[in-house]
Amino acid sequence: MQRAIMTSIPFLSQPSEDARDTDKDRAVAADLKDTLDAHREGCVGMAANMIGVSKRIIAFVDEELGGRITVMFNPRITAADGAYDTAEGCLSLRGERRTVRHQRIEVTYCDRRFREHHAAFTGFTAQIIQHEIDHCDGVII
Template identity: 85%
Template sequence: MQRPITTSIPLLSQPSEEAHSTEADLAVAQDLKDTLDAHRNGCVGMAANMIGEHKRIIAFVDEELGGRITLMFNPRITAQDGAYDTAEGCLSLNGERRTLRYQRIEVDYMDRRWRERHATFTGFTAQIIQHEIDHCDGVII
């Protein structure tokens, strides 16, 4: 189900709680995926707090998988390199803001079937994931 986008800075600034293998958290993930899909023309990633849920769940459009929306539960960046400055926008915020990102990241996360995963991402996909993990941490760019 598509949900409204949260724009409250105090709410977005709160760190999110770990997600669990429950029907409730899987429903949040599905709503997040549906909401991202509905905003695909101007958005490439979302975190659960953007739809009012303080859970460590992110969704992003993965161009390397043909534009499929990928879900991650409890993502954590374990390695990063190739720092660069960039400007990013956000569906929850007005305008663009400067931020530091990394060209290559490694991420530990749980998939939809609650299997542990470790993956390396580069380029724009890595940038999207970093932005969404910032949301999970309550970091506003």
């Protein structure tokens, strides 16, 4: 189910709770995926707090997988290198803002069955994931 986009800075500034292996959190992930898909023309990633749920769940368009939307539960960056300056926009915020991202990151996360994975990402996909993990951490760019 598509949900409304959260724009409250005080809400978005709060770190999100870890997701749990529950049907409720999987339903949040499904809503997040549906909402991202509905905004796909102007958005490539979302975190659960962007739909009003303070959980560490992100979804992003993965061009390396043919544009499929990938969902991660409890993502955490474990390594990063190749820092660069960039500007990003966000559905929850107005305009673009400057930030520092990394060209390559490694992420530990759980899939929808809560099996743990560790993977490396580069380029634009890495940038999207960093933006969404910032949301989970309550970081506003």
